[in-house]
Structure formats: C-alpha cells, structure tokens
Amino acid sequence: MKRNSLIISLILIILNTNAQVPQAYLQNQSLNYSQVIENYKILANKFPEAKLVEYGKTDVGKPLHLFIISPEKEFFAKKLQSENKTIILVNNGIHPGEPEGIDASLLLAEEILNNPKKLKKDLKNVVLCIIPVYNIGGHLNRSPYHRANQQTPEQHGYRGNSRNLDLNRDFVKLKSQNAQSFVQIFQEWKPQIFLDTHTTDGSDHQYVITLISTQHNKFPKILDEFFTNKMIPELFKEMAKTEYELTPYVYPMDYSKGPESGIRAYMDYPKISTGYASLFNSMAFMTENHIFKDYKDRVKSVWLFEKALIKFAKENSAEINNKQKLANEFTTTKREFAIEYQLDTNNYTFFKFKGYEAEISISPLTQIKRLQYNTNKPYEKTIRIYNDYTATKTITAPYAYVLPQAWPEIIDRLKLNSVKMKQLAKDTLLELTVYYADEYQKSKRQQQGQNTLSNLKISSKQMQIQCFEGDYVIFTNQVSNEYIVQMLEPEGMDSFFKWNFFDEVLEHREYFSPLGFEENAIKYLEKHPELKEKLKEAVIKDEKLAQSHYAQLKFIYDNSEYSEKSYKRIPVYRMNNEIYIPLK
C-alpha cells in the first residue's frame, strides 16, 4: 500500500513537471507573473527546440525574458539570420491590464512544442521569439480595479511600469530599463515580423480582435507593396476562416459619429512599439482585443492571429527575407526622409463593417440620456477605410552628423540601436551646418514625466565648430538611416530634441547687464560702424526700441560677437559633403 502510494506520488510529480499550461483563460483568469515564467521554464527544460534567455533588467529588478522556439535547436541569432530564417518577435503585456497575449503566447508555445511533427512543419524556416511579459512591474501589480472600462479577466496588471512609465511611449526615450533591454532583443534578433498585443475599448462592434498595422507609407516602396497588398490581406483572409474575423483598428474619422464616419489608419510614431520596429523595416502589428468580449475569446483570437502570422511567415519566408533585404538596401542609400505626415482624405477603400446600432437611452445609473450600442441590433455596412498618409515635410540626410561626446545619453542610445559611429582622431575645426531652435513650445501636460517640445521653428547656418578628439561622426550610409535621421534631426517625428535630451542649450549661460555692457557696447559700435547703422535704422522703425535703454543694448548684444553662439544651437551638426578628417 505504502509502495503504491509512493508510485502514485512519483507519477504525480512527473505529471506535474510535464504539466500542461493552466487553461485559466477559460475561467476568466489571466496567469500571474510567476505562473507565466514557471511554465516557460518547464517548456524550455523539456524541449531542446526551446530556450528561455534573460536580457538585462527591468525597472522592477526582474530580468526581461525571451522565449525562443527554433526547430533546428539553433539559438544564435546571427547564425539564424545567415541561414535566412524568418524571425517573428511577439511582445506581450506592455500594458498588463491587456493580458490576452500573455496567455495566448504561452498556449501557442505549448501547442507547437508538444507536437514535434507540427513543430517541424509549422515553423519551417521560421523562428518564433516571445517576450512573455514586458511590463513586469505592471503585471505584478494586480487588481480587479485597474481597468474601469473593463470587466474581465478577474485580476489584471497596471498600465504603468514600476516607475509609472507607459512603456508604449518609451521606445525613443528609453527611460525604462525595460525599453533598454527590449532594444537589445530587437537589435540582436532583427525580426522581419513584430507583434505587440493589446486590448482596446471605445465604440462597440461585433469584432473580438482588431488590428493596427504599422502605417505603411513609412516603408520603402518595395516593402510597402508586399506588406499592404499581400501580407495584410492574407492575414485578414486567414482570420476570416476562423470564428474571429478581423477588422482594422476602429479609429473613427469622427468619434461622435462612430465607425460609420469611416475608419482612419493610426500613425504610429517611433515612441510606439510598432513605430519603432518599422524604422528598421520590420513589418509590425498591434492586435487590439475588444474589451467587451469574453476573455476566453480574446485570448483565443490572439492565439489564432499568432498562428496566422506564423503560417504566413512559413509560406512566404523567402519573399519576406528578400523584400526586407531590398528595403534595407534602399534605406542604406536613402536621402529624402519624411518627418511630417497628414492623412490623405481623398484616398479610401471600402470595408464591410459589422457593427451595432448606436442608440440614445436612459442610463439606469444617472437616469440621464446617454449613448449606447444595442447588441441586439447588429448591422453590416460598407464603410470607408482611410489607409494612406502623405508626407507633408521631408528632409535631406547630410553626408554625416557630428555629435559632441558631451552627450553620452545620445551615444548610448545610438549604440543600443546598432548605429555605427566613428570618432575624431584629433581636435579639429570643422565647417558644419548648425541648427538653431528659434521657436519652440514646451508641452504644458507632461508626457512620461517630460515637457516635450513641439511647434518648432528651426533655422540653419554654416559655422565653424571646434570639435574635439573623441567626438562622434555618424555616416548616413547605414541600415539604421531611418532611425538616425528621425532621432537626430530636431524636426524628426520623435526626435531626441523633442524628447528634451538637449534642453540644456535652451538656457543662457552668459548674458549682459546694462550697467556692465554699456562701455563695451560703445567700443564695439566704434569698431563696427555697420552695426551702428543697423541700430540707427531699427530705432527709426521701432518706437519701443527707441525708448528703451535695455532693448537697445540687447539689440547690440544679439547682433554682436558677444552673443552666445551656443544658445538654442542644437548640438547635432550636419556635415553636408564629404570632408577629409582623420578618424579613429
């Protein structure tokens, strides 16, 4: 009897070690952090085709994990890239109140690994990389009350990470350790396909899952055509075969009129996951599950979407790799970069949208009229999809940028993003084009703890700049050109300048006082009669200037060599043509 119970215990232990991933999602539960990681560890220990790797820290102190499924048991990214594998990276739990992808990706990993034949067949030429939980701090902070608009799952994580950052706004600033570790993963694996999983609210409709595809006009034409005309339609077709048909993310042209006013494409800036990924010609998506649907359906729909992505990658692996290679070649020699876009409202396609009729009814809570969607009145209406953006401002890349070593935060970010840099071999005086931020606005509302800059008025001029041994030269002949230009040009979509990295130059370090400057000003005007003349003319035209002692001294200061050349000068200089300079 005793022996029997021992055997039973042993069997139970073995069964437990090989335990199936908990099907908690069926009971309206999402897995907590330790359940997720423990289950990935079990899979990695059991299957030689899988590996769980730690990549740097996150803000909560725990490491960021990457789970890799590689049918040929090869886990060295460079080797897999040289073998032309198509790499898919799935990021989960960036907003841990939106945990469908966390549960779905684990179910997917288990399903693939437990079926060796399927593994070899489904992942032929494909490597699947999964970030189990990205915002670990937020996922550890569980409650039923973080999401006021959402009733399921029962417990979920918090949007902010452990320093209250929204990680889906941090791909440029890299304020969080999470984002720095993510960039290491992204740059090492260079996925051709990227997916970030989310949940959305807003208007009600019949779809469990909606899809944001990265804004396609940002891609080189060769990749855009493949992405827009082949990949996206195939994914929609594949999902239409399941019980979870896809719709483009419901971003109405007019919120008060809902989706019937048309749906517009979302412009994902580089601070957003997909906007970041697409800077590197990665075909990027965000699934947005609809919060009013059952949790089990939401999880299942992401699981099926991930399968659709894998199927597409497997069937088109050679073409995906070829298109991305050509796109990368294009980016390497690209000169004109769009830094501002506007939705093209003249261009649209039609889509059969399955919605619910909106109605005005009396609220049982406040007894006041409010808008509601009647799920008993489903409709199918043809609506317009506005999917194109037009570039409204472009910039020509210089031959190279020069960046003083005084900005190590920038240098670190460029290095993390695989940007190649050279350093000056000796102190050198260089003739460069410099930018001045003549006007800008600091946002009143903070974004990620920052008062970001917008409404820039930038002027440029040629100037001799004293550069020093060790300063950086960044050539624009790189595969990361789009990242380089968008980040270093002050007017780039989410530039380092806009993200406050250079705010120090917006302050005066030297200035004048009327008492001390007057004597020097008199001497200066004697030596520079042209300025004396300029002041005279200005005084005639401007009464306020004529009556202000201070304003006239300021006029002289601003127009003389006393003025601070570095004030409002953005310390990223343009070398427009090739100059011979000794480099390290």
Ligand SMILES: [Zn+2]
């Ligand atoms: Zn989200």
